[in-house]
Amino acid sequence: MNFLKAAFLFAASALIAITPRGLMLAQSAAEQVGPVPAAREQGADSQMLLHPPADSWPGYHGDYSGRRHTSLTRITPQNVKNLTLAWAFQTDQLSAIKSSPLLVNGILYFTVPENIWAVDARSGHQIWHYTNPRSEGEHIGHRGVAMYDGYLFFLTPDAHLISLNAKDATVRWKIEVADATKGYWTSMAPLVVGNHVLIGVSGDFDNLSGYLRAIDPETGATQWQWNSTPPVGTPGQTTGGMTWMTGTYDPDLNLVYWGTGNPTPVLNGSTRPGDDLYTCTIVALNPDTGKLAWAFQVSPHDTHDWDAAETPVLVDGDFHGEPKKMLMQSSRNGYFFVLDRTNGKNLLTAPFGPVNWTLGIDEQGRPIPNPAKEPAPDGHLIAPDEGGMTNYRSPSFDTKNGLFIVDAHPSWSIYFAKPADGVYGWAGADYGVWGKGVIEAIDYQTGKIRWSHELGPQGSGAGVLTTDSGITFTGDAMGNFLALDSITGKTLWHAGSGSQIVSSPISYELDGQQYVLTSSGGVLFAWALP
Amino acid sequence: MNLLRSTLHWTAQLAALLLVSFVVAAAQTPTHTPPAPSRINKGTSAPASYPPALVQSGSALFRRDCSFCHGRDAGGGESGPDLTRSRLVTEDVGGNKIGPVVRNGRPDKGMPRFDFSDQEIAGLAAFIHTQLNNAGHAKIGGRKGVDASDLQTGNAEAGRQYFNGAGGCATCHSPDGDLAGIASRYQGLQLEERMLYPKHVKPKVTVTMTSGEIIIGTLDYLDEFTVGLIDPTGVYRSWRTSDVQYKVDPGLNAHVELFSKYTDADIHNLMAYLQTLRQAPGSAPAP
Numbered sequence: 001m002n003f004l005k006a007a008f009l010f011a012a013s014a015l016i017a018i019t020p021r022g023l024m025l026a027q028s029a030a031e032q033v034g035p036v037p038a039a040r041e042q043g044a045d046s047q048m049l050l051h052p053p054a055d056s057w058p059g060y061h062g063d064y065s066g067r068r069h070t071s072l073t074r075i076t077p078q079n080v081k082n083l084t085l086a087w088a089f090q091t092d093q094l095s096a097i098k099s100s101p102l103l104v105n106g107i108l109y110f111t112v113p114e115n116i117w118a119v120d121a122r123s124g125h126q127i128w129h130y131t132n133p134r135s136e137g138e139h140i141g142h143r144g145v146a147m148y149d150g151y152l153f154f155l156t157p158d159a160h161l162i163s164l165n166a167k168d169a170t171v172r173w174k175i176e177v178a179d180a181t182k183g184y185w186t187s188m189a190p191l192v193v194g195n196h197v198l199i200g201v202s203g204d205f206d207n208l209s210g211y212l213r214a215i216d217p218e219t220g221a222t223q224w225q226w227n228s229t230p231p232v233g234t235p236g237q238t239t240g241g242m243t244w245m246t247g248t249y250d251p252d253l254n255l256v257y258w259g260t261g262n263p264t265p266v267l268n269g270s271t272r273p274g275d276d277l278y279t280c281t282i283v284a285l286n287p288d289t290g291k292l293a294w295a296f297q298v299s300p301h302d303t304h305d306w307d308a309a310e311t312p313v314l315v316d317g318d319f320h321g322e323p324k325k326m327l328m329q330s331s332r333n334g335y336f337f338v339l340d341r342t343n344g345k346n347l348l349t350a351p352f353g354p355v356n357w358t359l360g361i362d363e364q365g366r367p368i369p370n371p372a373k374e375p376a377p378d379g380h381l382i383a384p385d386e387g388g389m390t391n392y393r394s395p396s397f398d399t400k401n402g403l404f405i406v407d408a409h410p411s412w413s414i415y416f417a418k419p420a421d422g423v424y425g426w427a428g429a430d431y432g433v434w435g436k437g438v439i440e441a442i443d444y445q446t447g448k449i450r451w452s453h454e455l456g457p458q459g460s461g462a463g464v465l466t467t468d469s470g471i472t473f474t475g476d477a478m479g480n481f482l483a484l485d486s487i488t489g490k491t492l493w494h495a496g497s498g499s500q501i502v503s504s505p506i507s508y509e510l511d512g513q514q515y516v517l518t519s520s521g522g523v524l525f526a527w528a529l530p
Numbered sequence: 531m532n533l534l535r536s537t538l539h540w541t542a543q544l545a546a547l548l549l550v551s552f553v554v555a556a557a558q559t560p561t562h563t564p565p566a567p568s569r570i571n572k573g574t575s576a577p578a579s580y581p582p583a584l585v586q587s588g589s590a591l592f593r594r595d596c597s598f599c600h601g602r603d604a605g606g607g608e609s610g611p612d613l614t615r616s617r618l619v620t621e622d623v624g625g626n627k628i629g630p631v632v633r634n635g636r637p638d639k640g641m642p643r644f645d646f647s648d649q650e651i652a653g654l655a656a657f658i659h660t661q662l663n664n665a666g667h668a669k670i671g672g673r674k675g676v677d678a679s680d681l682q683t684g685n686a687e688a689g690r691q692y693f694n695g696a697g698g699c700a701t702c703h704s705p706d707g708d709l710a711g712i713a714s715r716y717q718g719l720q721l722e723e724r725m726l727y728p729k730h731v732k733p734k735v736t737v738t739m740t741s742g743e744i745i746i747g748t749l750d751y752l753d754e755f756t757v758g759l760i761d762p763t764g765v766y767r768s769w770r771t772s773d774v775q776y777k778v779d780p781g782l783n784a785h786v787e788l789f790s791k792y793t794d795a796d797i798h799n800l801m802a803y804l805q806t807l808r809q810a811p812g813s814a815p816a817p
Contacts, residue, residue, distance in 0.1 A: 140598040378683040
């Protein structure tokens with residue numbers, strides 16, 4: 001422990017000495033009156049979250065936009081063929097890494113259920129490893145931690161939020177955020193906006209209300225809660241609308257954007273006639289009050305488990321000749337949406353693979369579900385499958401080429417539901433029949449697919465990162481990490497990883513070296529030029 | 531420990547019983563049988579009695595680590611098969627089949643491995659076998675199953691016409707050839723899934739080397755960079771895709787092309803037709 005502490009102090013002081021931001025931090029600390037809270041040296045303050053420096057990745061999406069696009073250009077389409085392994089970190093766990101690491105002050109923080117690691121981003125050596133006592137609740141995956149002013153925020157399978165000191169993983173507080181005995185669990189990476197830690201909940205196998213909650217980072221006290229569905233037991237009303245993925249934030253409009261989950265009962269909509277608001281919906285909320293600014297429902301009356309939890313990507317740019325503040329989502333239901341994020345009005349709705357469950361698009365831009373394609377006692381053939389045309393893996397918006405790049409999953413499945421399946425929880429059954437993975441580069445102004453790159457049978461769980469230099473990093477269905485040319489989709493580099501890839505890449509620059517971080521199975525890989 | 535020992539002892543007896551039951555089942559004589567292989571047989575099954583504490587421990591473990599994919603009641607989900615209708619489960623005795631799958635995972639199908647102790651495997655197996663017996667009950671919350679009786683809404687004659695006509699099935703398949711007795715080998719959902727897309731069929735691949743040498747084998751691995759096959763002598767061989775030319779037999783693509791053409795009635799009719807392709811009583815089982 002002494003050794004660890006000494007090593008840590010050494011690392012921290014080295015950082016302050018050599019990085020410009022370290023100097024800045026040291027200066028601002030010196031300007032403060034009285035003793036400086038030691039935790040602040042660990043960073044991830046509001047300024048860093050608003051304007052992440054090149055040597056950081058302080059939130060799940062990196063910055064608040066959800067674009068997962070880096071301005072770093074040292075790795076280029078020309079030299080990426082030389083990319084080599086800088087280091088690998090073995091978690092020695094059986095759970096696959098689904099999290100996006102955070103990088104703050106040279107230290108990476110990443111997770112699998114019940115576990116957090118702090119790892120030196122230069123060498124890959126472990127600084128500490130926190131293990132939560134194995135709890136009840138779903139252990140399906142974990143997306144990562146959030147950080148604010150030197151403290152980490154970590155959700156557990158039994159729906160508790162733990163705040164830990166990023167220096168040494170000592171627990172500051174631990175609170176319950178949902179009742180795991182009712183069927184809730186938590187797996188998402190919280191989003192820090194101002195002094196709010198925003199957390200969402202999961203739970204598809206019971207009829208439960210979804211909600212988003214703002215929590216005080218210092219005390220763990222609830223600041224506000226926004227419920228996506230009415231209280232359980234409200235006659236004729238839906239439950240569900242889980243909030244299990246990290247949202248995005250526009251500081252100028254002061255709105256957070258969040259995708260909500262599917263309604264419950266999942267495959268049987270008979271007890272919840274109508275649209276089932278606010279399930280399968282993109283919502284805009286004021287982060288200080290939790291007040292709803294607008295809502296756009298991407299799947300009215302869903303009966304296929306296609307939540308709208310996928311990243312709401314924020315892009316400023318031209319749309320059909322007009323400058324727009326846009327929000328884009330490649331949704332699990334198979335449609336790509338472009339919205340005006342100031343008011344939620346639809347700009348574009350276009351399928352990005354085979355879909356057969358709609359009667360068309362309504363005047364608001366929402367797909368109209370075809371009642372004949374609801375699950376049936378003798379089965380209905382549906383595209384896409386339950387996993388959806390895409391899922392939690394991150395897409396990327398390539399600001400350089402104006403392309404929305406997503407790991408898509410064209411797929412077909414059969415959906416069943418019969419009265420004997422009841423109206424609680426899943427309330428039916430569905431089976432994937434066939435699927436494949438394909439990276440699609442979507443022209444956001446038309447929805448047309450500019451290029452596509454096949455990833456193999458069944459599909460890939462890898463997310464996408466794009467770079468200003470013109471590279472698309474992702475992975476295929478067989479576990480190869482891939483670097484593609486962002487203009488043509490052609491492969492520039494690859495490395496077999498030995499396991500399935502179910503996470504999204506990040507990139508950062510340290511000591512003048514650009515790193516790309518990917519993971520597969522329980523191993524984190526750092527790639528750099530020689 | 532005593533609990534485990536008594537379970538192991540008990541499962542040894544079950545093994546003997548199971549062996550008997552397969553013979554009995556083949557003879558189609560109603561009799562006392564241990565855990566029924568599916569809901570279809572529930573009328574004749576006698577519930578197996580596992581120690582409640584063991585089932586309880588297995589249930590907790592299952593809920594935590596397995597239920598997301600296999601359903602809370604083991605009834606299956608989109609990414610994990612229905613274990614109450616799994617042949618492997620029906621053949622399992624006290625975890626002897628389930629254990630290795632759990633501990634090794636099925637990386638090719640996306641199932642992770644779990645480092646469970648013998649006791650944990652015994653608990654899981656007890657829970658899963660108990661679910662097998664409970665499969666007729668409406669279980670709260672979890673994903674549900676499909677019975678063969680749900681899949682009888684089609685018209686066999688219309689299905690036969692689709693098979694020989696619009697579906698184009700007869701191009702590759704024949705009711706007297708590869709599909710003879712198919713409904714005796716596969717029933718219900720399993721038959722329908724195979725009909726829509728036979729996931730486990732590995733296509734033939736022809737690899738042509740720069741020397742001109744041609745090797746035809748069963749495709750074993752393919753990505754952008756490597757093609758691997760099992761050659762006719764059973765040996766695995768692979769090449770860089772940049773060094774050879776290869777051609778995968780496109781037969782399976784016909785299944786994919788049908789997805790966007792099928793009506794749901796076509797599928798139900800085709801299913802009805804395939805279910806008529808039963809083995810004649812007394813004839814030798816198909817290979």
